[in-house]
Amino acid sequence: MAAVVATLWIAARSWTLPAFPGRTDFVLMQLSAAWWSTAVAAESMVSAPADKLFWAEMAWMGIVCTPSLWAFFLWSYTRGELPARWRMVLVTVGLATWALALTNDAHHLIYTAIRPVDATPGAALIYSHGLLFYAITVYIYAFMVMSIVVTASGIHRATPAYRTHYLGFLVVMAVPWIANAGYVTGNLTLFDLDPTAFSFLAVDGVFYWLIARRRLFDLLPVARDALLDAVPDPVLVLDGDGTVVEANPAALALAGDHAAIGRRLADLPGLSVLSTAANPVKAPAKGPGMGPAPLTLDCGGDLRSFEVTWVPLAAGRGGREVGCLLMLRDVTHRRRAEARLEDTVRRLDAARQEAERRLAAEQEAKRALNGFLSMAAHEFKTPLAIIDGAAQLLQLDAEVKAPGMLPRLEKIRRAVRRQVNILETCLADDRLSDPGFALRHDMLALPALLRNAAAAQCDAAPGRKVELDLDGCPQRMTGDGPMLELCVHNLLNNALKYSPPGSPVRLRAWSEDGSRDGSRDGGEAGRWLALSVTDRGIGIPDGERERVFDRFFRASNTGTAAGSGVGLNMVRRIAVLHGGTVTLDSRLGEGSVFTLRIPLGEPAPAEAAPCDGGMAGMPAG
Structure with missing residues (x-):
């Protein structure tokens, strides 16, 4: 009872201290422990078993509320004040348990039987417990575990200067655990009674010492002042x-x-x-960006x-x-950085607009240039045809009257044919760059087309030989005749141009089954025309083979040989439009093999070539 009086004094002293988090829970916990201890004291003083049972039942209000209020106090002190409604829940549970305990004779859910420890008058009782007792025990232990978890987390989050206070919490909390565990196991009693209630009074005494000597609850305001100064x-x-x-x-x-x-x-x-x-803004209730x-x-x-x-x-x-x-x-540095960023964005936007203006002007100039070149090509074809016709008439007359003029006239005709081929290439490139361009689907006599192309190239390059291998060549196919003939002209022209004099160029055509690359283990099946042009010329360097089909690209070893870098790119574009491919196998100094593969039936749908000649998804040559 002396401990109860001391606890009540501590409760009154704690209430007069400056407000600290959890003060209400701490004071209520002291009052609850005092209630519990008073009931235990009364139970020890009375002698009749029925009276002892009554005071044991009276203690249940404190038994339930003390541990839970202790847990709430620790939570409020370490994590912030809990709402008052949660305290009402604890009190409600305590009152309900107290009512069940006082009516135990009607249901025996808490105590099923009692007996004295010995025959001595006023001896303490031994209680046999019912199901509700164990349920309430689990409830109480849950709050005790919560106290340990909350305190341990407080140690983890606290700065080193304050961790000793939280360690003190843990040490003090061990006292009720040890007392209750000793009572449950039968190894520890106080006057043959449960010592847990007295252990909570001891906890109050320890906290009184912390309050009076260590200024425990003065620490939080001091810490808050230090925090304010440190901001x-x-x-x-x-x-x-x-x-x-x-x-x-x-x-x-x-x-x-x-x-x-x-x-x-x-x-x-x-x-x-x-x-x-004007209109000061209150603190934002949600995340950033609302200040x-x-x-x-x-x-x-x-x-x-x-x-x-x-x-x-x-x-x-x-x-x-x-x-x-x-x-x-x-936020000065941030505002300055934002100002610099805004200035950079403005300058970048101005540069983008200027670049777009220049690009539009360049595209317009390019369109005008393409139109001029197309017009010029058409205009040049007419005088070239007149020159070629006149040269033919002069050849017929010279055969009789001036045979010595024949070589010069033939040279004129070769120059005309060379110029016509260049013009045809430029016109074809212009047509392929037109988004509205569409292939013709004519039935072609392949052998005749290939022989004519080879003969034309031989005529343009006197003394050079094109070997034809048309044994496996299909007789008919569907395609755009002028475009396919242009492909053959370009492949033969390149082979003859970069081959040494006297070295033959071989043109071979055959049909094959299988995929686009000629393999028979997958890909798009069907009948294909395969056409290869083989030379023994200078070859192409290893690092440049993948670019040889790019528009305007010329290999580094072409020297002073005339060329525009358009022909092979045009071959690839025409092949793709027919649903086919063109590939390259070359060895530097030994020669090259260009292989064109095109389906013999209806051509596969293909998108028109873009204006710059690049073909997306095209396999490298």
Whole structure:
């Protein structure tokens, strides 16, 4: 009973201390432990078994509430005040358990039987427990475990300076656990009674020592003051009249007056703009991006930007607003970076617009140039045809009258044919670049087409020989005759151009089954025309073979040989439009083999070639 009186004094002393988190729960826990201990004391003093049972039942209010209030106190102290409604839940459970205990004779859910420990008058009782007893025990132990978890997490989150206080919590919490465990196992009793209630009184005594000697509950306000001083951003507390009642060192330095506390905000030169700011923004309730617009303050001639947040301070149960907390976050560097970024974006946007203007002008010039070249090509074909016709007539006349003129006339005709081939290539490239271009689907006599192409190339290159191998060549196929003939002309022309004199060029055509690349183990099946042009010329360097079909690309070893880099690109584009491919096998200094494969039936759908000649998805040559 002396311990109970001491506990009641501690409860009264704790209530008069400055407010600290969990104070209400701490005081209620002391009162609950005092209730429990008083009932245990009364049980030990009375002698009749029925009276002892009554006081044992009276103790259940404290038995249930003490551990749960202890857990709530630790939670509030380490993590923040819990709402009052949760405290009402604990009290409701305690009252319900107390009512069940007082009516135990009707249901025997808590105590099923009692018997004295011995025959001595007034001897303590041994209780046989019912199902509700064990359920309540689990409930109580859950709160005890919660106390350990909350305290352990507080140790983990606390700074080293405050961890000893949380360790003290854990040590003190071990006392009720040891007492209860000893009672349950039958190894520890106090006057033959449960010592758990007295252990909670001992806990109260330890906390009284922490309060009186170690200033445990004074630590939190001190820590909060230290935290306010350590915050690098200015923080001010204003009363309802706008007077500064508290300010951290950063705010005092910003105000330029260390005697700013007690003065009105509007009277502080460095901060007066804050008092005139219209519609101050309250602290954002949700995530970032909801704060107020920055304000610019003159800090001793240095203009700095701050995000200002106003937090209203309320007092009493009615929530009457008594002042506000003013927090300023220095965002000068961020604002300067944003300004630089905005300037960079503006300059980049201006550069983009200028580039788009120049690109549009270039595209327009390119279209005009292409139109001029197309027109010029058409215009040149007519005089070239006249020159070629005149040369033919002169050849007929020279055979009789001036045989010595025949070589010169033949040279004129070869030059004309060379110019016509160049014009045909330019016109074909222009047609292929037209988005509206469509292939013709004519039935072609392949052997005749290939022989004519070979003969034309031989005529253009006197003394050069094209060997034909048409044994396996299909007789008919569907395709665009002029375009396919142009492919053969370009392949033969390249082979003859880059082969040494006297070295033959071989043109071979055959049909094959299988996929586009000639394999028979997959791919798109069907009948294919395969056409290869083989030479023993200079070959193509290893690092340039993948680019040989690019528009305007010429290998580095072509020297001074004439060429535009358009022909092979055109061959690939025509092959793709027919649903086929063109590949290259070359060895530097030994020669090259170009192989064109095209389906013999209806051509597979293919997208028109883009204007720059590149074919997306085209396999490398």
